[in-house]
Amino acid sequence: MSILVGKHTKLIVQGITGGAGSFHAKQMIEYGTRVVGGVTPTRGGETFEGKVPVFDTVNQAVKATGANASVIFVPPPGAADAILEALSAGIELVIAITEGIPVVDMLGVRRVLEAMQAEARASGKPVPRLVGPNCPGVITPDQCKIGIMPGHIHKAGHVGVVSRSGTLTYEAVGQLTALGIGQSTCVGIGGDPVSGMDFVDVLELFQADPDTHGVIMIGEIGGGAEERGAQYIKEKMTKPVAAFIAGTTAPPGKRMGHAGAIISGGKGTASAKIDALVAAGAKVAPTPSDMATTLQSMMS
Amino acid sequence: MGDPPRQGDVYVMREGCSPPGPTLATVRLVKIHEYQGKQIFAKYGVPVPKGYPAFSVAEAETAAKKLATETGSPVVVVKAQIHAGGRGKGGGVKVAKGGASEAKVLAEAILGMQLVTHQTGPEGQKVKRLYIEQGLEMVAEMYLGMVVDRDSRRIAFMASTEGGVEIEKVAEETPEKILTVYVDPIVGLSAFQARELAFGLGLMTYGKETVAKFVRLMSALYEAFTKEDCSLLEVNPLAILKNGDVVALDAKVTFDDNASFRHKAWSDLQDKDEEDPIELEAAQAGLNYVSLDGNVGCLVNGAGLAMATMDIIKHAGRAHGVAPANFLDVGGGATQEQVTKAFSMILKSPKVKAIFVNIFGGIMKCDVIANGVVAAAKELGLKVPLVVRLEGTNVELGRKILSESGLAIQAATTMADGAKKIVDAVTGGAK
């Protein structure tokens, strides 16, 4: 087993004829992912790489292929619309890779998603999920890779990885594999202010997955998602969790980028997150080089 | 739908300081001047005083004369236009009671001054534009602010009776004085939410007309926020006039840069004088740049890795005064030209005593990084120690290119190893 993606996953690629979409579609196929179709409006009827059928709409693609997952490489102006189209077509797992979607668009998507999830729960149907946007994707090593992560650094095994940062996910995976520790599933939830799955949602799945024996959780300063994750770990999680929070040494009072920082309550600072995680029984890696060894020390 | 105003929820908006939400600078936010913000307000029906921008003393005088005829009152306010708040306290906002001649004298003093506020830093910001505005007499100053709240996934609307002063202080010292409502983007701002803030602010003291005007103003602001793709919108102060009118006396508007594709007008609103020239140079090359106070130049891919790299350098170098001087984040899809550009920018920075290249290639291929680094170093010369840690896609090829380049490169196996080598390099401990 694993979470979210595996041998059962039948994937369509939205934006398959674009630059990023076609490049990564090829990589995913090479890795062994079952890419059953692509969607590019007005390009329906073509075939990608001589074998993958392209459709005009997600609905058509789902009817023809029985796809149950979609990955989105549509550029920012149409990305939110593409997510809504996938959800509306009944896709259970939507993974949005696109970086740079306006936050106002994602506010709307998020509310639609929440409404659909509530409806699905009430009627006992599978709950639709969104991962991302602005994320590397999801991979279950040796079974299914959806997204842009380098497949070769992974190794099948029993550690779950969940992260807000793309490159830090690779960093954690690289460390695990170097120690000979494999991964069950690695989930990049993305760094955008408004997105789909949160730490809590992924931790719940890892806790329920018999093949996941421990988890690395990688957070960043800002927002309250890590604190909510810590709360879940405290109340429900029986598996060991090693964590890392990036930005511990970000100088307060220093302008970084052009943003106005919004700090809510005592939340959002690195120390508040680390304190919450430690209080929940997680171990926090002192440096980003110690993520895998920290988990290893908890598992042996 | 919409939560009641929650008291004690602190939102500190610190313009120009502290890291934004998640990252070192993945989100570029577009800032504009007060007068431009007010032009947007006016478009959506938010009441603002009459005013004209001025780029010279002569223009300022003409504007003051024009305002006097239009409003029938000689009182005008001369306001420095810089992208930082706290201008009033710093001497950048002055009232001319005596009409155009006095406005001229004030304009002479303010235009060209180095204005220092709590948001500019000690070096201040040179004033190159003025806004000449109708002077209004008010009976109260309120605060209004809007921001996307990532935790509730709603637009938070904040209000306080403590307007006109530093809202950061209010948030810290008396957070109960900030009222907040959360607007569901699907239904938009409900009238009851606006009323809750109106009554919470005690606007009934000024009459029920004022309550109604405030509700209309809030709904116009909400429309402006969503239609114009703002990420931050502040009115401080929102003035209550003697006749019960509510008017936005200040406007701070920041756009969500992700939405620039549907706002062609934004590029005209940009004021290059307000931007850090190095950041601008990086942005034009499609790179993220962050300037810090240390001595190590860093080339990384991804904001999370940038922050983690900073953490590990500081961890290893704290006792030795070693810290990052800057970060160039080449992101995921950079070309070799972009990498060359990024590395050249680091090489040219006088603060840099050693360089750390820390790359975990996903889409970013290690050979592209290596070629870019070599090209820049060959062109400009490598005068400081260079530590390189490469991992991920095409790593073997990348390492080969570096080792065959003839450059003096110290290879690092892990981030920790790289940080240690960088500390040794800066402190002269390297063999």
Ligand SMILES: Nc1ncnc2c1ncn2[C@@H]1O[C@H](COP(=O)(O)OP(=O)(O)O)[C@@H](O)[C@H]1O
């Ligand atoms: N048009 C105006 N009429 C009267 N007073 C004004 C006007 N504009 C600003 N002021 C006063 O000057 C103060 C500072 O101006 P403001 O625009 O808020 O700049 P800042 O926030 O940068 O200090 C305001 O709090 C207000 O009291």
Ligand SMILES: [Mg+2]
């Ligand atoms: Mg103000």
